[in-house]
Amino acid sequence: MKMYFLKRLLSLIPVLFIVSIVIFMIIHLTPGDPASLVLGEEATEEQIQAMRADMGLDLPILTQYFHWIGNALQGDLGTSYFMRQPVTEAIVSHLAPTISVAIIAGTISLLISIPIGILAATRRGTNTDRTVMGISLIGMSVPSFLLGLFLILLFGVKLRWLPVAGYQPITDGFFGHIKYLILPSIALGSMHAALIARMTRSSLLEVLNMNYIKTARSKGVHEYLIITRHTLRNAFLPILTVIGQTFGSLIAGAVVTETIFNIPGIGQLIINSVERRDYAVIQGVVLFVTCTYVLINLIVDLLYGVIDPRVRLNKK
Amino acid sequence: MSREKLLEVKNLKTHFNTENGRVTAVDDVSFHVDKGEILGIVGESGCGKSVTSQSILRLFDEKYLVKYEGEVLFKGDIDLLKLSKSEMRHARGNEISMIFQDPLSSLNPVLTIGFQIAEALMLHEKITKEAAFEQAIEMLKLTGIPSPEKRVHDYPHQLSGGMRQRVMIAMSLACKPRLLIADEPTTALDVTIQSQILDLIEDINKRFDMGVIFITHDLGVVAGLCDRVVVMYLGQIVEEADILNLFENPMHPYTKGLIKSIPHMDGDRKEELHVISGTVPSLENVPVGCRFAERCQFADELCQSKMPDLRVVGEGQKVRCWHAEKIAEQEEAPVYVTS
Ligand SMILES: Nc1ncnc2c1ncn2[C@@H]1O[C@H](COP(=O)(O)OP(=O)(O)OP(=O)(O)O)[C@@H](O)[C@H]1O
Ligand SMILES: [Mg+2]
Numbered sequence: 048m049k050m051y052f053l054k055r056l057l058s059l060i061p062v063l064f065i066v067s068i069v070i071f072m073i074i075h076l077t078p079g080d081p082a083s084l085v086l087g088e089e090a091t092e093e094q095i096q097a098m099r100a101d102m103g104l105d106l107p108i109l110t111q112y113f114h115w116i117g118n119a120l121q122g123d124l125g126t127s128y129f130m131r132q133p134v135t136e137a138i139v140s141h142l143a144p145t146i147s148v149a150i151i152a153g154t155i156s157l158l159i160s161i162p163i164g165i166l167a168a169t170r171r172g173t174n175t176d177r178t179v180m181g182i183s184l185i186g187m188s189v190p191s192f193l194l195g196l197f198l199i200l201l202f203g204v205k206l207r208w209l210p211v212a213g214y215q216p217i218t219d220g221f222f223g224h225i226k227y228l229i230l231p232s233i234a235l236g237s238m239h240a241a242l243i244a245r246m247t248r249s250s251l252l253e254v255l256n257m258n259y260i261k262t263a264r265s266k267g268v269h270e271y272l273i274i275t276r277h278t279l280r281n282a283f284l285p286i287l288t289v290i291g292q293t294f295g296s297l298i299a300g301a302v303v304t305e306t307i308f309n310i311p312g313i314g315q316l317i318i319n320s321v322e323r324r325d326y327a328v329i330q331g332v333v334l335f336v337t338c339t340y341v342l343i344n345l346i347v348d349l350l351y352g353v354i355d356p357r358v359r360l361n362k363k
Numbered sequence: 364m365s366r367e368k369l370l371e372v373k374n375l376k377t378h379f380n381t382e383n384g385r386v387t388a389v390d391d392v393s394f395h396v397d398k399g400e401i402l403g404i405v406g407e408s409g410c411g412k413s414v415t416s417q418s419i420l421r422l423f424d425e426k427y428l429v430k431y432e433g434e435v436l437f438k439g440d441i442d443l444l445k446l447s448k449s450e451m452r453h454a455r456g457n458e459i460s461m462i463f464q465d466p467l468s469s470l471n472p473v474l475t476i477g478f479q480i481a482e483a484l485m486l487h488e489k490i491t492k493e494a495a496f497e498q499a500i501e502m503l504k505l506t507g508i509p510s511p512e513k514r515v516h517d518y519p520h521q522l523s524g525g526m527r528q529r530v531m532i533a534m535s536l537a538c539k540p541r542l543l544i545a546d547e548p549t550t551a552l553d554v555t556i557q558s559q560i561l562d563l564i565e566d567i568n569k570r571f572d573m574g575v576i577f578i579t580h581d582l583g584v585v586a587g588l589c590d591r592v593v594v595m596y597l598g599q600i601v602e603e604a605d606i607l608n609l610f611e612n613p614m615h616p617y618t619k620g621l622i623k624s625i626p627h628m629d630g631d632r633k634e635e636l637h638v639i640s641g642t643v644p645s646l647e648n649v650p651v652g653c654r655f656a657e658r659c660q661f662a663d664e665l666c667q668s669k670m671p672d673l674r675v676v677g678e679g680q681k682v683r684c685w686h687a688e689k690i691a692e693q694e695e696a697p698v699y700v701t702s
Contacts, residue, residue, distance in 0.1 A: 172427055258468040264422055266456035266483040266534070280473045356518040357472055 051359060055348050059341060066337050067119070071112050073333070074326045080104075084324045085128045115330075124331035129323050134331035137316060144214055145312035148228050148304065149297045152236030157290070160240040164247025164286075169274060171252060179244065186241030191300050195234035195307045202230060212309040231308040235300045239293040246289045250282040257281070280354055287354070291347035295340045366397040368439065369574040370419070370459075370542055375433040377411075377418045386646040388414040390598040391433075393673075396542065399572040401565070403589035403606075405582055405621065409643050411598040412578045416544045419443065419576075420455055438541070457487040460535035464547040466527035470519035476503075477515025480534045487538045502533035506563060525556035532563060542574045543567070549584065561588055583625040586610065591679070594618050597643055597654040600673055604680040614682040616659045616690065653685065661690050 074081060082098035083090060090098075099105050103114060118125065124134035167179040203211035210227055217224040254260065255278055263277045298313070305314035313332060320328035352359040377389035389411045396402045404412050414423075421443065423429035435443040443454065460483075463469040471479060480502055481495035490498075496515060503511035506529040519527055528548060535543055545564060549557040565588060568575050577589055585592055585606070592609050594602040594617065602615040613619045623637035641658035644650060652669055656662040665685050673683040684690075 258463060258465060259471040261417075261422055262461075262463060262469045262531075262534075263471065263482075264455065265420055265461040267452040267454070267486055268456075268482065269452060269486075277471055277474075281471070355473060357520050360518065360521065 051352050052349060055345055059345065062341060063338070066341075067116055067334065068112070070330050070333050070337070071115055073330060075108065077324075077326075079324065081324070081326050119331075119334060124334070125327035127320075127325050127328045129320075129325045130328070134327050137328060138313065138331055138335055141311060141313050141316040143216065143312075144228070144310045145298070145301050145305070145314060147217065147224065148231050148235060148301060148310065148312065149294075151225070151228055151232035152239070152297060153294065155232060156236035156240035156243060160242075160244035161247050161286070164244040165251060165274065165279075167244070167248040168251035168255065171248075176248075179248070183241040183244045186237045187245070189237070191234045191238060192303050192307055194237055195231065195304055198230045198234055199307070212307070214308075214310045227308075228310075231304045231310060234307070235297060235304045238300075239297065242293060243286065243289055246286050247282070250285045251278060254278045254282040283354055284351060287347050287350055291344045294343045298336050298339065366400070368395050369398045369400075369437070370576075371395040371434075371436040371439075372415075372419065373434040373436065375415070375418060375435060376431070377414050377423070378430045378432070379423075379428060380430075383647060387649075388598055388646060389418060390649075392595075392598075392600055393433075394593045394600065394603060396574045396576055398541075398574055399568065400591065401568055401575040401577055401589045403585040403592040404576060404578045404595060405580065405585055405592055406595035407580055407621075407639075407643055409597075410595045412580075412595055413546055414598075415595070416461070416546050416576060416578055419544065420459060420461060421451055422461075453487070456483040456535075456540070457538045458540055459542040459544065460538070460540040461544045461546065462528070462531045462535050462548050465551045466524060466531045467519060467551075469531060470527060472519055475516050475518055476522070476530045476534075477517075480515075480530070480537050483534065483537045498537065499533070502537050503530070505536070506530075506533045507559075508533070524552050525559065528552060528556075528560055529563070532560070532567070536567060536571075539571060540573065542576070544576045544578070546578045547580070548577075550579070550581075557584075564588070581625075582621050594621065597649065598646065599654060599683065600681075601655065601683045602681065603673075608677065608680050612677075612680075612691075614676055614680065614687040614691065615655075615684050616661055617655050653683075661686055 080095070080099075082095050082102055082104060085102075086094055086098055096105075103111055106114070115125070122135055124138070126133055127137055130137055163179050163183075167176045170176050199211050202209045209230055213227055215223045215227050251274075255273075260273060260277055263273055268277065301312055302314035302318060304310070305312045306318060309315075313336070317329065317332045319325075320332065372395065373393050375389055375392045376387055378385050378387050392411075392415055394402065394404075404415065406412055417423060418429075418431055419435055421431070425431075431444050433444070437443050437454070437458065441454075443451065446454065470476065477496055477499045480499035481492065484490055484495040484498055485492060488495075499515055500511045503514055508514055508526060508529050514522075514526075519530070522530065528551075531548070543564075548564070549560050552560060561584065564575065564577070567573060577585070579585060589606055591605045592603070593600050594609075594615065596617050602609075602613070602618045604613070609618065610622060613622055617639070620637070620639035624639065639658060644654065644657070650656060650667075653659070653662065653666040653671055656666040659666065663686075669685075671683050671685045673681050676682050676687060
């Protein structure tokens, strides 16, 4: 297991290296000079040159890269000229709402989708199954911004149960915090819930068709234990992969939901930065999000090893 | 030696609901297994051997997939097809157990082999996990697995094919069942391992006086192992005979074809292997007459139009063929060929 862990960890290095190069190139491949963008149209040539020197843009490109990556490794992602604030600080201050929404959305969708998927699989072909499949199809096809708007109209405007938009930090009270984030979480999580429910169902059905399930039945194992003991662990591997992948899209989805619900999270930070061409922030956020994604998939891989002895024990 | 019937299958029919309608994979099959006897079920791929054996334990999904007809009498008067779900579960693995063709796919990859053997014990004998593992080790020892104390903690993928099949056997024997159904247990194994497993099954059959249904498509395997054989073709029994009669006096053209197609390892290497021409018709368009007619060189109008019954032709021998006697006579008469 330790070896497996180490191997997985080492395999991340090339991935992160390539990612960092791509992110670094953003600034050099987009048209327009960052320095003149910061200074505006009125700036003189000398001012621009001074700014370029200040931003390190006059150095050779390799030096710039190593400079940037070296600092990034120490947690310094540069400075935003628009916000007059270190990028790392900006990310940290926008992090809490996004993480909150991701956790709530993730938790709700897992708590709903997995049991529902199991239910549909064990009742395949019945009306329960058809209902679950139907609803999940809708859930997968409705875009989160549309669902978000609909939720705002229904629960915010019409019923007035929940706030229309905005954000309240958790430090100002847990329930207030949740109240603001429940709708965005549903809007964000529904697609994942639908996807995971379908995946759970199909994965379970596949395992239930396996020969070893027949073996278990031929031993006289109760249907309940067939599902919990013999099926779930095997079926969970593909589900886990989907969970890992959808977690990445939870972050991507945050861009949309945070805009609709006006939540000051990472999504909003990146949108604003793109509008302002605040390259340092864009690079920082993208690097941060990518690392999170890679980290989550590492965790998924490790869980694979925990669940499946073939992964854990093979190639010692 | 007076024999006592352990299992008696009477007019069993197994119907499947498929997308293209209903098919009858097992069609009016009757046979019995005596205590301590090894019964072979032989036939080509797709003729319904597995469905027959799994129907005995009712392993198909009865809610949507399958409908059984007939009777499966166990120990004289218990009709397995009439048992409730929980009664059936009690019989499975405890009174009747099963081993399958492919041991790797038949073992759960995420559970240790020890647990998989112990599971049946914990279920049926209500003993603790520790005691069950103790017995699992005993079973592994019995089936000839070296250092079983260590092996119990292994996962299926850590064992070789032959070892896995031994594990399957250990698992099926854990609760000392009265009947073991072995569905092509050696097909996936190479020849030396195959004979070891066959020896093991024979040994267990003797030692525990356990009835065995041994399913195979290889008549060669049957010869050294079984007491009696049932030959199946497209969901029906076409011949039943004890092992001597089957090889010395086969009555059905299909049985004869099967016997001819046994490879002779010691014989002339250049001898061409006999193959029965044609293929098994699909269940979706079963012939009205004799099901073997279109592949049979002796078939005539009668065979094409009317299905023969399974009839008694001798001591313990039954055959489903209109012309069995005529064919036998023809073959015995000297044939003069003018060229
Ligand atoms: N679940 C099922 N639904 C529909 N038809 C089935 C099902 N299981 C088996 N059959 C059909 O029943 C017939 C008999 O299959 P069976 O598996 O018993 O053959 P077999 O004699 O065991 O062959 P093999 O030597 O390949 O194992 C086949 O035509 C098969 O297509
Ligand atoms: Mg079979």
